Amino acid sequence: MSAESNLPLRTCVGCRKRSAKKGLVRLVLIGSQLKVDKEAKQDGRGAYVHQTQECFEAAMNYSAFDRSFRKKVDVSDVQSFFRP
Ligand SMILES: [Zn+2]
Structure with a gap:
């Protein structure tokens, strides 16, 4: 067992691949607005996505955030935030 197995893993809602949490951007909902939770401090439900336009657009394409x-x-x- 490597130390990496202890890292928290989250699934990117864009490409559906599991990644270490720190490689992903946490998005939270404030009202009906999606916001980037840069410090990962916001309470409540979060969605994780790689910080690439590709993953973000994939997520939007199948309404993964909704x-x-x-x-x-x-x-x-x-x-x-996801635009290059
Ligand atoms: Zn991804």
């Missing part, structure tokens, strides 16, 4: 939070999510605040 499904994660079980409601219609406004992604306009976080879109710029």
Whole structure:
């Protein structure tokens, strides 16, 4: 067993691959607005995605955020974060 097995793993909602938590961006819902939780301090449900436009767009393409939070999510605040 390597030390890596102790790292918390999260699934990217874009590509569905499991990654170490620190390689992913945590997104939280404030009201109906999706926000980047940079410090991972916000309470409540979070969705994890790689910090790539590819994964973010994949997540949007199949409404992964809406499904994660079980409601219609406004992604306009976080879109710029994932643009190169
Ligand atoms: Zn991904």
